[in-house]
Amino acid sequence: MPRLSAVSGRILIVDDDDRQRAALAAMLLDCDFETQVASDGQEALERLTAFNADVIVADLVMPRMDGFELLRHLKERGDLTPAIVLTGFGSMEKALSAVRDLKAFWFLEKPVEPRAFKILLDRAIHYKRSLQRTDELKRDLSLRGVLGDLVGTSPAMQQIFALIRQVGPTSAPVLICGESGTGKELVAREIHNCSPRADGPFVAINAAALPETLIESELFGHEKGSFTGAMERSAGCFEQAHRGTLLLDEIGEMPPSTQPKLLRVLEDLRVRRLGGKHEIPVDVRVLAATSQDLGTHLREELYYRLSVFQILIPPLREHKEDIPPIADVMLQNLNKKHGTRIAGVDVDVLQLFQRYDWPGNVRELRNVLERATIMAGEGLIRLTNLPSPAFSVSPGRHASPSPGYEGPIMLPPGQPLMKLEAAYIKLTLEHVAGNRKRAADMLGISLRTLQNRIAALREEAKTATPGS
Numbered sequence: 001m002p003r004l005s006a007v008s009g010r011i012l013i014v015d016d017d018d019r020q021r022a023a024l025a026a027m028l029l030d031c032d033f034e035t036q037v038a039s040d041g042q043e044a045l046e047r048l049t050a051f052n053a054d055v056i057v058a059d060l061v062m063p064r065m066d067g068f069e070l071l072r073h074l075k076e077r078g079d080l081t082p083a084i085v086l087t088g089f090g091s092m093e094k095a096l097s098a099v100r101d102l103k104a105f106w107f108l109e110k111p112v113e114p115r116a117f118k119i120l121l122d123r124a125i126h127y128k129r130s131l132q133r134t135d136e137l138k139r140d141l142s143l144r145g146v147l148g149d150l151v152g153t154s155p156a157m158q159q160i161f162a163l164i165r166q167v168g169p170t171s172a173p174v175l176i177c178g179e180s181g182t183g184k185e186l187v188a189r190e191i192h193n194c195s196p197r198a199d200g201p202f203v204a205i206n207a208a209a210l211p212e213t214l215i216e217s218e219l220f221g222h223e224k225g226s227f228t229g230a231m232e233r234s235a236g237c238f239e240q241a242h243r244g245t246l247l248l249d250e251i252g253e254m255p256p257s258t259q260p261k262l263l264r265v266l267e268d269l270r271v272r273r274l275g276g277k278h279e280i281p282v283d284v285r286v287l288a289a290t291s292q293d294l295g296t297h298l299r300e301e302l303y304y305r306l307s308v309f310q311i312l313i314p315p316l317r318e319h320k321e322d323i324p325p326i327a328d329v330m331l332q333n334l335n336k337k338h339g340t341r342i343a344g345v346d347v348d349v350l351q352l353f354q355r356y357d358w359p360g361n362v363r364e365l366r367n368v369l370e371r372a373t374i375m376a377g378e379g380l381i382r383l384t385n386l387p388s389p390a391f392s393v394s395p396g397r398h399a400s401p402s403p404g405y406e407g408p409i410m411l412p413p414g415q416p417l418m419k420l421e422a423a424y425i426k427l428t429l430e431h432v433a434g435n436r437k438r439a440a441d442m443l444g445i446s447l448r449t450l451q452n453r454i455a456a457l458r459e460e461a462k463t464a465t466p467g468s
Contacts, residue, residue, distance in 0.1 A: 008032040009054035009125040014044040014070065015086070016062040020110075024057065027114045033121070041065030045073060048081075055105070055124045056083040060094055068094075071102040080131050082124040086110055103341070127379060130343035149186050151329045152322040156314045160187065167309050168194025173266075175251075175306050176289040178313030181363030184289040185247065187311060192245040197285060200244030205237045208250040216258055217274055220265070226275025238271045241284045251288040251306065252297035263302045316358040316365065323353050323365065330366050331381075334373045341378035348383050383442050422457045425450070 011033050015021045021037045028035050036051050038044040042065040044056065056074075060067035067085055074081065082105035087095035095107035105124045108117060150161070167174055168191050176184045185204060192202045210218055217227075221236030237246055248254070254262065265271050266286060270279040288306040298306075316323070324345070331342050345353075349372075358364055372385040428439045440450040 008034075009121070009128075010034045010036075010052060011121065012036050012038060012044060012047060012051060012053040012056045014038045014041065014056065014058040014062070014067070016040055016059065020059070020086075024112065024117070027112070027117055028121075031118060031121075041067065041070030041073070044070055048079075053081055054128045055121055056081055057086065057121075058083055059086045060098065061088075068098060068102065071098060071104060075102055080128075082127050084108060084120055084124060086112065127343055130380060149329075150183065150190055151326045152319065153325060154319040154322045156319045157322055160311060160313065163309075163311050164190050164194055167191060167311075169196065170309075171285055172308045173285070173306050174287045174309045174311060176287065176311050176313065178289075178291065179315045179361055180291045181361035182313040182315060183362050184291075184313060185249065187313060188245070188247045188287045188289060191287060192285075195245065195285065197244050201241050202245050202247070203237050203241040204247040204249055206249040208253040212255045212257075215255060216261065219258070219262065220271045221273040221276075223273050223275035226273070230275070233273075236271060236273065238265060238282045238284055239280060241282075243283050245285045245287060248286065248288045248306075250290060252290045252292045252294050254298070256299075259299045259302050263299065263305060266302075266305050316361045320354050320358075324350060326362065326365065327353070327369060330369050331373065334370055338370075338373060340373050340376070342373050342376060342381060343378075344380055346380045346382045349381055349386065352383065352386070384444055418457065418460055421453070425453065425457070 009032075011028065013021055013024045013035060014037070015024070016039050021039075025035050025037060036047055036053075038047050040062045041058070044058065045065075056070075058067040058070055071083055071085075074083070083098075085095050085098045085104045085107045086109075087107050088110045092109075095104075095109075098104040099107060105127065106120060108120065150157070150164075152158070152160075164187065174188075174191060176187050178184050188204070189202060192198060205218055207215060217230075217234070217236065219236050219238060221234050221239055222230050224230055224233050248262075265282075268279075269283065270281050272279045286306065294303055327345055327350075331344070334340065335342055353365075360367070368386065369381070371387065372381045375385040376382070425439070425443070428442055429436070431439075431442075436450055437447050440447045443450065445453075
């Protein structure tokens with residue numbers, strides 16, 4: 001019988017039944033596995049001190065320490081070694097509980113079928129390798145590629161990190177420029193975190209998100225009864241940010257009538273609430289951010305006051321080498337948010353990410369990964385987990401052309417479904433350079449089904465063509 005496993009690995013088999021242990025070990029004799037056995041959970045923990053297993057195969061019902069208790073111990077000490085649990089007839093519920101509650105990799109019913117056993121071991125080992133690569137990347141990032149929530153090893157991002165460390169300890173105003181979605185607020189937060197004000201509040205206000213009638217109240221506060229709807233006294237953002245940092249996001253959207261008042265507060269560091277009679281001293285460091293050219297939007301003197309120091313964040317399309325580490329950190333956060341177990345991004349997905357233009361920048365990357373994380377649930381994010389044909393493509397912006405790739409399918413409404421299906425199959429085949437097996441995998445169908453559909457579409461096309 002030919003080898004099914006092409007992956008070397010270390011397997012620990014845990015079962016109190018001598019014959020069952022021997023049978024499972026015998027199944028792996030023709031595979032490139034190093035195998036050890038243990039008679040219960042307690043012995044398994046002892047063996048794991050010297051045997052770095054890639055996969056643990058454990059029965060659930062054992063004396064002294066059963067499989068549940070073993071998995072509980074591994075989970076508590078943060079051991080991420082994937083575990084395959086064995087379940088007998090009538091105990092399927094227990095196996096599902098181990099997978100759901102104790103994060104076992106998967107389960108196998110007794111008697112164990114050799115081929116299924118080896119395939120599952122291969123998958124578990126691939127998963128373990130992905131976790132190890134992720135851990136290595138985390139360690140590497142912690143040394144040179146991360147500043148707080150900002151991630152990047154490219155020269156452009158390293159330059160931004162250096163500027164943040166340089167200006168952070170000062171009290172200088174900073175103007176942060178960059179397209180929408182590039183992470184301007186993250187940069188502002190790291191400037192705050194690198195400053196002597198790090199223990200103070202960080203307050204952000206978006207000028208573009210507030211109506212002109214409310215922006216002064218949000219900035220400076222108001223007294224009770226100062227305008228219709230002012231039912232009580234309210235402190236503005238300057239007061240809320242006292243001894244901390246205030247970010248004025250989208251400063252170019254600040255109404256012209258408010259700009260002179262803002263300039264005066266910046267110069268005097270005193271605010272007067274709407275309807276108030278007294279000025280209130282504030283100790284605030286002001287940062288500003290914009291995604292537009294401020295030349296025609298901001299008073300000259302206010303611009304110079306806010307732009308003592310500037311940081312320009314490049315769009316994601318200009319530092320695509322940072323996509324893998326950024327995606328890794330995002331996936332860690334998304335796993336925590338959604339309770340998923342995504343180990344990383346498949347190489348085909350990374351290649352597509354490198355070709356894509358990212359008009360929405362890092363924010364769009366996060367949205368794509370969040371959807372894919374929910375779709376995949378565990379393991380690697382693959383092409384089938386992504387929106388098709390290339391994310392939610394905006395008009396005029398799409399993945400940079402790869403051989404045969406023509407961008408989004410554009411058909412007028414009311415066309416026959418056959419036409420859409422033919423166009424999508426053609427696009428997919430061109431994307432994979434004619435590899436039908438890979439195209440079938442991407443489309444979620446068998447190779448035979450794809451071949452039958454291609455033949456049927458050709459016949460339909462001949463029938464629909466006059467004179468053919």
